[in-house]
Amino acid sequence: MDVAMMQQDWGEMTLSRRRFLKMCVSTAVAVSGSQLLMTLGTSSGLGERLVPVLAYHRVGFTTSDLTVSLQRFKNDLQQLKADGYTSITLQDFMRFIDDKNVELPEKPVLITFDDGYQDNYEHAFPILEQFGMVGSFFVITGMLGQPERVTPEQVKEMARHGMSIGSHTVSHRALAELSAEEASLELTMSKATLEDLLGAEVSAIAYPRGSYSEETIAIGKSCGYNAGFTVKEGTCIKHSPDFELSRIPVFRFDGNLRQILRKRAGLGVG
Ligand SMILES: [Zn+2]
Numbered sequence: 094m095d096v097a098m099m100q101q102d103w104g105e106m107t108l109s110r111r112r113f114l115k116m117c118v119s120t121a122v123a124v125s126g127s128q129l130l131m132t133l134g135t136s137s138g139l140g141e142r143l144v145p146v147l148a149y150h151r152v153g154f155t156t157s158d159l160t161v162s163l164q165r166f167k168n169d170l171q172q173l174k175a176d177g178y179t180s181i182t183l184q185d186f187m188r189f190i191d192d193k194n195v196e197l198p199e200k201p202v203l204i205t206f207d208d209g210y211q212d213n214y215e216h217a218f219p220i221l222e223q224f225g226m227v228g229s230f231f232v233i234t235g236m237l238g239q240p241e242r243v244t245p246e247q248v249k250e251m252a253r254h255g256m257s258i259g260s261h262t263v264s265h266r267a268l269a270e271l272s273a274e275e276a277s278l279e280l281t282m283s284k285a286t287l288e289d290l291l292g293a294e295v296s297a298i299a300y301p302r303g304s305y306s307e308e309t310i311a312i313g314k315s316c317g318y319n320a321g322f323t324v325k326e327g328t329c330i331k332h333s334p335d336f337e338l339s340r341i342p343v344f345r346f347d348g349n350l351r352q353i354l355r356k357r358a359g360l361g362v363g
Contacts, residue, residue, distance in 0.1 A: 142196065144186065144329040145358055146203040146322065147350075148299075148340040152220070153212035158345045163216050169343070169350040170224040176351070178202040180226035183257035183297050187320050190335055203329075204228045205322065205340065207261055207299050209236060214247040222254065229257035231299035231322070234286040235264045245290050252291050259297040259322075260284055267304035276309055280316045296320065310336040328358045 150159035152166045161169070173180070179198035181189075186203050188195045204221070206213045209232030221228045230243075230251060238244045243251075252258050260283040262268065268276045280298065287295040296319040300309070303324030313321055313336060320335050327339030341357045343350070 141330055142189070142199075142201065143358075144181075144189070144197065144201050144203060145354060146186075146205060146329055146338065146340040148322075148324070148342045149204070149206045149217070150208055151210050151212050152216040153210075156345075160212075160345055161343060162345075163220065165345075166217060166220055167224075170220065170226055172350045173202055173226075174224065176200070180204055180221075180228070182227050182255070183229040183259060183320075186229075186329075187297060190329070190331060190333060190338075191319060193331065205259075205299065206230045208265075209233050209243045209248075209261065211241050211243055211247075214243050214251060218251050218254070218256065221256070227255050227257065229259055229297075231259040231261040231297075232287070233261045233263070233265045233301075234283040235262075237286075248287075249290060252293070257297075258287055258291060258295060259299060260287060260295060260318075261299050262301050265301040267302045268300055268309045269304040269306040273308055273312060277312050277316065280313055280318065284316060284318070297322065300324075305336070326357045326359070 147169075149161065149166075151157065151161070152163060153160055154162070178200045179202070181197060181201045181203055183203070185197060186201075189197050189201075204226065206217060206228060209230060213228075213230055217228060230248070232243060232248060236242045237248065248258055260280070262279040263283045263286075264279065266275075266279065268279060271279065283298075284295050294317075296317060298313060298318055298320070299322040305321060305323065310321065318336075320338060322338045322340055324342070325337070325339045326341060328341070329338050333339065341353060343353060347353050
């Protein structure tokens with residue numbers, strides 16, 4: 094995937110179907126070898142846990158490409174259950190990539206949401222609970238309580254119910270385009286706000302607009318983060334780079350989740 098694509102955020106993109114189909118084809122070609130590994134799975138003796146990290150934005154009624162319907166989200170979770178996946182918390186995931194002795198269930202999945210929309214609380218959260226599953230919500234702290242966004246109380250409630258919370262910075266600006274000082278403020282302030290709110294450590298970030306640089310990673314580490322999620326497509330493994338973690342975007346125009354996993358689940362190790 095080219096650098097320009099990495100710099101973009103699904104939340105900001107004007108999506109064209111053709112563009113994404115094109116992107117998917119190029120990704121599929123690049124990862125065809127990995128697809129075989131996916132198919133073989135962990136029972137093959139290869140000894141590698143593959144962790145698809147799904148990236149949703151909204152679950153609701155708007156017609157954006159970034160919004161999936163409630164029924165569609167239920168179907169996705171139903172399929173994950175039927176296929177034997179176990180949803181894991183952000184903490185479990187981070188322990189896994191940090192420590193070679195930590196292992197996960199055989200078919201783990203991390204279900205993430207970016208941007209902290211109100212519908213994450215109203216729709217995604219109760220559906221996850223209904224299925225006995227957990228999600229990880231990357232919220233924009235400067236937008237908490239604004240129209241259509243989650244409130245601090247809602248974030249706390251979700252965390253109390255076992256959901257994980259991560260930072261999506263204060264203002265959702267592209268970190269690689271900011272000065273080191275500004276980027277540092279985005280990272281430290283959002284972390285501090287969430288930690289004050291939750292009374293627990295928050296050490297994962299999803300980069301707004303997928304924008305990050307070597308400097309961003311260095312700042313993130315110095316601020317106490319342990320993990321950074323990109324918008325590069327792929328599946329994580331134990332040895333994935335902690336601050337360049339791939340995810341699998343889920344769009345409104347997609348077919349079902351099995352197809353998405355087939356198309357976009359190549360190992361994102363770069
Ligand atoms: Zn975003």
